[in-house]
Amino acid sequence: MKFCSLFILLMSFNTFAQKVSVTPLEIKRNERSTLVIGSKVSVQFENQKTSGPMTFLGRMVLQGGQSEEFLLLDETKTKISLVDYKNIEMKSGKSKSQAILSPIDQVGGTCAAYAFMHFWQQMYWSGFKGTVEFSQMMSDERERLKLFEESLGRYYMDRRVTANSLMSSYGKRFGFKCKSSFFDSAKKAADFVFNKTSEGKPVVIEFNIGGEDMVSSSYVLQDYETKKRMDPRLWIPQRVGQKLSSGHSIVAAASFVAKGRRKILVLDSNWTEPRVWDLDTYIGSKTVMDELGFYSCN
Numbered sequence: 001m002k003f004c005s006l007f008i009l010l011m012s013f014n015t016f017a018q019k020v021s022v023t024p025l026e027i028k029r030n031e032r033s034t035l036v037i038g039s040k041v042s043v044q045f046e047n048q049k050t051s052g053p054m055t056f057l058g059r060m061v062l063q064g065g066q067s068e069e070f071l072l073l074d075e076t077k078t079k080i081s082l083v084d085y086k087n088i089e090m091k092s093g094k095s096k097s098q099a100i101l102s103p104i105d106q107v108g109g110t111c112a113a114y115a116f117m118h119f120w121q122q123m124y125w126s127g128f129k130g131t132v133e134f135s136q137m138m139s140d141e142r143e144r145l146k147l148f149e150e151s152l153g154r155y156y157m158d159r160r161v162t163a164n165s166l167m168s169s170y171g172k173r174f175g176f177k178c179k180s181s182f183f184d185s186a187k188k189a190a191d192f193v194f195n196k197t198s199e200g201k202p203v204v205i206e207f208n209i210g211g212e213d214m215v216s217s218s219y220v221l222q223d224y225e226t227k228k229r230m231d232p233r234l235w236i237p238q239r240v241g242q243k244l245s246s247g248h249s250i251v252a253a254a255s256f257v258a259k260g261r262r263k264i265l266v267l268d269s270n271w272t273e274p275r276v277w278d279l280d281t282y283i284g285s286k287t288v289m290d291e292l293g294f295y296s297c298n
Contacts, residue, residue: 018046020224021089022070025053030200032127035097037265038256043072052076055256057265058100058274059085061125064141067095068102071274073219075258082273083224098200099125100253106269113152114269115204115249116166120147120174122202122253122267123297130175137174163206163249167295176297183289190283194262196296197255202267204295206249208288209235210242219276234275235268238288247291255279 021044028039035041039056057071057080067085074081088094101122106114123130124138137143154161164180171178183189196203214233221230235248251267253274262279283292 018225019087019089020045020070020072020083022056022072022094023090024056024093030098032200033096033098034093036200037098037100037254041072055258056097057256058254059094059097060102060273061099062102063104063121063144065099065125065139067099070097071100073256073258077220078218079220079222080276081222081224082230087225098254099127100265100274101125101267102272103251103267103269103274105272109246110152110156111269112155112163112206112249113148115206115251115267116151116155116163116170117144117148118251118267118269119167119202119204119295120170122251123176126200126202128176128201131173134174163204163293163295167204167297171297178295178297181294181296182292183294186284186287186289187280189289189292189294190262190279192294193252193264193283194255194279197252197264200254201296201298202254203252204249205252206247206291206293206295207237208291209245209248210238210288211245217276218278221273221275230273231271234266234277234282235270236277236282237292239286240288242288252277 023042024035025040025042028036030036035056037058040053041056043054055073055075057073059067060069060071062068069082069085070088072081072083101118103118104114121138137147155166167178181192193203215236217232217234238244252264253267254265256263264277264279265274266277268275
């Protein structure tokens with residue numbers, strides 16, 4: 001009887017799940033994706049009036065590449081809806097829409113190791129080709145875990161290893177040329193991040209945190225089916241006048257423009273969904289640039 005009840009419950013959920021029709025309003029693609037992050041789309045929610053244009057913020061994929069959610073931004077409400085991938089209806093190109101990784105939420109203070117792993121996974125699921133080892137490692141769960149274990153041991157236990165040296169060594173193994181970048185100008189730093197992520201290339205950002213408190217994002221993240229709202233808080237770089245608290249590492253994975261302002265989608269290992277940074281605010285005139293490092297690969 002328990003099995004039958006569960007079966008009926010699952011059948012009911014699937015039967016009444018609302019379909020969401022997505023139609024691109026502009027041809028905005030790259031060599032790896034037919035629908036890129038930042039594209040305007042028309043969205044029709046079942047049993048509702050047609051909404052205004054929305055912004056596509058990625059096809060969120062799990063660690064193994066399984067499509068999980070579509071991220072759709074309503075700029076008027078500053079709300080991002082996470083819509084179950086199975087409930088999305090598109091005439092074509094759904095599977096070729098630009099991917100954004102669902103990060104693993106960390107245990108303990110090991111954000112850098114997670115950032116390195118998330119960076120390479122984002123490169124892979126974004127469609128960048130590398131060596132055979134790169135492809136095999138990113139497509140196999142045990143190999144990905146080994147990459148994390150290796151990053152954890154090398155970065156936190158070997159004092160001779162820096163973020164730059166670690167990224168460079170991975171780049172050589174995986175078929176990419178990696179480099180570190182540091183800026184004394186916040187504008188140059190923000191331009192660098194925006195330009196790289198606009199090409200679909202992620203950037204690891206290491207920064208100092210100022211104070212003990214997070215900031216609250218102006219964007220609401222809400223699961224479309226369950227209506228559950230996600231934690232709105234963010235870790236951002238230290239600002240002038242703040243006392244140094246600790247260090248943190250994240251991955252800037254993609255970029256878009258909303259209401260004339262540059263935004264980046266961030267993979268932060270404190271959460272399992274991407275977060276939105278207002279780029280020119282969080283890396284702006286009040287940002288402490290000392291020890292703010294950027295690591296990228298081509």
